[in-house]
Amino acid sequence: MFPRHPAAGRVRLLVLSACLAALLALPASSSAAPPVGGKAYVALGDSYSSGPGLDPTREAGCGRSQVNYASRVAGAFGLGAERRGRWADYSCAGASATTNAGTPISVVDQIGWAVGDRALGPATRTVTFTAGGNDGWVGKDHDTLYEVLTECIRAGTPCGPARRAGPIAQLLPEFLTSLLPSGVMRLVSSVLAGDDEQGRWLSPADLTPARMTAKLRPAVTAIRARARNATVAIVGYPRVVPPAGSAGCAGPLGLGWSLDPDEIVYLDGLLAAYDRAQRAAVAELNRTAGPVEYVDLRTPSTGHDLCAGGQGWVNAPILAGLGFLGDSLHPSISGMDQIADAVEAVASAAGLRRR
Incomplete structure (x- = not known):
């Protein structure tokens, strides 16, 4: 063995003291440390994100398709298999933007x-x-966009704040009114008109930027807390109905x-107001919790x-009993392709890259 140098003990003591000081300088608990890792791309959202009815299905309980826009984006960037690769999809049909919105699942839950x-x-x-x-x-x-759309588009159902539904119409069986062309139903509804519908239907004036910001902020804040380097892209809705002034359309034989x-x-005005409110909300969230981008589909x-x-x-309505099948009024295969193109552009600008 080599003989011990007299200074060796002092050197070891200094090293141990430095290590102890470094340890004491660390946070008191691991919860204070920033999160590590994360997927390059994470998809959340409702049925317009998940793609119900588009085969093949990835998760039936959420109507989550393997060909939704998130899957197309992941494929375009070569992110590999969902969950096992560099991306994950938690979108689920029926989800709301916030909790306590009357739905079992919210984006915050996702x-x-x-x-x-x-x-x-990170x-x-x-x-x-x-x-x-x-x-x-x-x-x-009638307070949600999707409910209003399905009620109005179902044949024979008078809808909107300008309509008046008469007692005779209200007494007719639902299965009969759903088979009547809307022109006939309007005539029936005009007989012995009942209460004014103004207070029962969602109106464009209800969809304010302040209300929209309040709905979107909890999700954006929760994302930002965990993914500080991410761009949050809020994807709008595509047009479901033609512009105001159009003649209209109907299913086979009306x-x-x-x-x-x-x-x-009515519906175009409502959806236009939603789009304006969402643009304004995204601008405010980008200012206070950015980067937040809006993907315009309208x-x-x-x-x-x-x-x-x-x-x-979007898919045309498909009757199933007294209602519509889940993929009715939702993006079609070709629609998902177009939506994916718009999302890819924002993701690329945000720094998402092929590895």
Whole structure:
């Protein structure tokens, strides 16, 4: 053995003291340390994100398709297999933007799932979600976008704040009114008109930027807490109905579903107000919790609405008993392709890259 140098003990003591000081300088608990890892891309949102009815299905309980826009984006960037690769999809049909919105699942809940899987972290570059269509707004009888759309488009159902539903119409069996062309139903409803509908239906004035910001902020804040380097891309809704002033359209023989000019005026105004409120909310959230981007689908989907037939980005209503099948009024395969293109552009600008 080599003989011990007299200074060796002092050197070891100094080294141990330095290590102890470094340890004492660390945070008191691991919870104070920033999260690590994370997937490059995380998808959240409602049925317009998940893609119900589009085969093949990834998770039936959420109507989550393997060909939804998140899957297309992941494929375009070469992110590998969902969950096992560099991306994860937690979108689920029926989800609302916020909790306590009358739905069993919210985007905030989905963020919790992603956190549990350690999918959100500093490595996350893009988080997308479409949401708001299932949220209640002001407590009216017809208070969610999707409910209003299905009620108005179902043939024989008078809808909107300008309509008056008469007692005779209210006494008719639902299965009969659903088979009547909307023109006939309007005539029936005009007989012995009942209470004014103004207070029962969601109106454009209800969809304010302040209310929209309040609905979107909890999700954006929760994402930002875990994925500080991510761009949050809020994906809008494509056109479902044609612009106001259009003639309208209907299912075969006018049965099952129809859109008349009055319904189009109401629905187009409602969806336009939603789009304006969401743009304003995203601008505010980008200012206070950015980067937050808006993916505009209303503009590029002009001319590709429900009345455009095979050129539409959304599926026509398909009757199932007294209601519509789940993929009715939702993005079609071609619609998902177009939506994915718009999302890819934002994801690329946000720094999502092929490895």
